[in-house]
Amino acid sequence: MTRLPLLGLTVAAALFATSLHAEGDKAAGRALVYTCAGCHGVPGYTNAYPQYPVPKIAGQNEQYIINALQGYQSGGRKHPTMDAQAQSLSATDIQNIAAYLSSLAK
Numbered sequence: 001m002t003r004l005p006l007l008g009l010t011v012a013a014a015l016f017a018t019s020l021h022a023e024g025d026k027a028a029g030r031a032l033v034y035t036c037a038g039c040h041g042v043p044g045y046t047n048a049y050p051q052y053p054v055p056k057i058a059g060q061n062e063q064y065i066i067n068a069l070q071g072y073q074s075g076g077r078k079h080p081t082m083d084a085q086a087q088s089l090s091a092t093d094i095q096n097i098a099a100y101l102s103s104l105a106k
Helices: 003-020 026-032 034-040 062-074 080-087 091-103
Strands: none
Touching: 026 091, 034 080, 062 080, 062 091
């Protein structure tokens, strides 16, 4: 008998937690991406070191952008420029940047 109320409580808690997830502020994100455009906004741009084509991030999945920036902050992803850029961002900044970039057309 206690399983049903426990299941209901678990589902309610999950729904409540999901509703608390705030979307980022696209306008605030737009103001923050000015440094991103210097590399990620140049068509066909190749990074000097390590050499590889710089990925376009406009229209990228929001959660991917969040994960990538958090990975640079934690050291799980490595790139000297991106490491420095990510260190300067707050969690709110990352949410806002991801909201803005994911809203753009690819």
